Structures are given as structure tokens and as C-alpha cells.
Amino acid sequence: MKIATTTLDFGFFCGTDEERISELYRAGFRYIDLDMYSFTPDSVYMQENWREEVQKVKAVADSLGMEFVQAHSQGGNPLSDDKAHVDFLIAATIRSIEICGMLGIKNTVVHSGWGKDFSKEEWFEKNKLFYERLFPTAEKCGVNILCENSTKANMGEMYYLIKGADMREFIKYVNHPMFHACGDTGHANCEGHQYDEIMALGDELYAIHYNDNVGWRDEHMAMYCGTLNHDEVLHASIDVG
Numbered sequence: 001m002k003i004a005t006t007t008l009d010f011g012f013f014c015g016t017d018e019e020r021i022s023e024l025y026r027a028g029f030r031y032i033d034l035d036m037y038s039f040t041p042d043s044v045y046m047q048e049n050w051r052e053e054v055q056k057v058k059a060v061a062d063s064l065g066m067e068f069v070q071a072h073s074q075g076g077n078p079l080s081d082d083k084a085h086v087d088f089l090i091a092a093t094i095r096s097i098e099i100c101g102m103l104g105i106k107n108t109v110v111h112s113g114w115g116k117d118f119s120k121e122e123w124f125e126k127n128k129l130f131y132e133r134l135f136p137t138a139e140k141c142g143v144n145i146l147c148e149n150s151t152k153a154n155m156g157e158m159y160y161l162i163k164g165a166d167m168r169e170f171i172k173y174v175n176h177p178m179f180h181a182c183g184d185t186g187h188a189n190c191e192g193h194q195y196d197e198i199m200a201l202g203d204e205l206y207a208i209h210y211n212d213n214v215g216w217r218d219e220h221m222a223m224y225c226g227t228l229n230h231d232e233v234l235h236a237s238i239d240v241g
Contacts, residue, residue, distance in 0.1 A: 101141025164200030
């Protein structure tokens with residue numbers, strides 16, 4: 001098992017990913033979850049020389065003997081009515097997949113979109129169209145795209161992927177060999193379940209976001225600081241393979 005933490009952990013204290021990776025090393029980590037959730041138009045990764053910037057990051061990781069194992073792509077709502085927001089979101093997500101390809105990262109999480117009045121069927125259809133815009137780049141770069149479970153604590157009454165069975169149904173609906181699932185333990189803890197939801201994902205579970213909370217708010221605490229049932233998570237992870 002390769003235990004990583006996200007570069008976002010040092011996002012407020014370090015100015016560059018090179019600095020963040022060095023801090024991860026000092027903290028004892030040897031594996032990296034690369035955070036690319038908050039690109040802006042002036043981000044170094046959205047400029048013409050972005051490949052040179054990625055090479056700098058790779059050089060630091062290589063010098064420390066560290067390995068990139070997963071990533072999180074751009075955040076936002078691809079089903080928003082704001083065209084400029086959606087256009088940049090897609091461009092930044094595609095760039096994040098290209099970066100994964102350069103760094104040898106095989107799995108990146110890409111959040112699905114949402115809308116207040118979408119039925120489950122409409123949600124499936126609209127989000128499939130969104131992910132299909134990413135697959136050509138994913139295929140070229142050899143990167144799996146992972147959807148992630150959320151919680152009603154974040155989404156309210158809007159339809160979203162919350163239960164493992166719904167995630168697996170959506171993955172089957174999208175029907176692409178590079179589309180799978182990431183299970184977020186904190187989101188699942190807000191719903192009060194772990195083992196059955198992980199088991200429901202089965203062989204579609206390609207990554208885990210392991211975080212804790214008090215059970216009713218999505219807080220992203222360190223493990224053992226909240227109410228997460230770690231026995232369920234670990235046993236499910238073993239049993240699901």
C-alpha cells in the first residue's frame with residue numbers, strides 16, 4: 001500500500017509545488033497526491049511554458065526519491081450556466097490530465113457537475129457528456145479519470161453520487177475503460193456508512209481519499225480526530241481487493 005498525502009496540505013504555506021513536495025518529504029511522506037484543484041488563468045500550468053514547470057516539479061520529486069501516485073484535477077461545476085467558468089474548467093482539467101501523463105500519474109479525480117433541478121437520469125446524461133470531453137486526452141496520456149462520492153452535507157437535496165451502488169451504475173452508464181471511482185471516507189462518514197459502500201464499488205475502486213470528520217460536516221480532518229470507523233474502511237479495502 002502506498003500512503004500519500006496531497007500537496008494541498010501545504011498549499012497555504014508554500015508558494016510552489018516544488019516547495020510543497022519538499023515539505024511532504026520532511027513530514028515523512030514518500031508518495032505524492034498532486035493537487036490541481038484551483039488552477040487560475042495566471043497559473044504557471046496554464047502558460048505556454050507549462051511543460052518546463054512540470055519538469056521542475058518532477059526533478060524535485062526525483063531528487064528526493066518520491067513518487068506521484070494520484071492526483072486531483074480542477075474543481076468547479078461543469079454543468080454551470082456560466083460558459084466562461086465551464087470553458088476554463090474543461091481547459092484546466094485537460095491540462096491537469098496532461099500533467100498527470102508527464103508525471104506518470106495513472107489516476108486523477110475529476111468531480112462531476114450538479115444542478116438544482118436535475119433528475120438522476122438528467123444528471124447521468126449531462127455528466128456523461130462532460131466526461132466524454134476528457135477521454136481523448138485521458139487515452140492519449142494513459143490516465144484514468146475517477147468520479148468521487150459526495151455527501152448531502154455538501155449537496156443538500158440535489159442529486160449527486162453519494163452511494164457506492166449509484167457510482168457503479170454511473171460508471172457502467174459512461175462505459176469507458178478509463179473511467180472508475182474514488183471513495184472519500186469523510187463524505188461517506190457524513191452518510192454513516194463505510195464497509196457496504198466500498199464493497200458496492202468493487203473493482204471500480206481505484207483510489208481512496210482517506211479523511212475524518214465528526215460525522216455531519218465535511219471537515220477533512222486527520223485520521224482519528226473524528227468519528228470515522230477505521231476498522232470498516234480497512235476491512236472493506238482488504239475485502240474489495
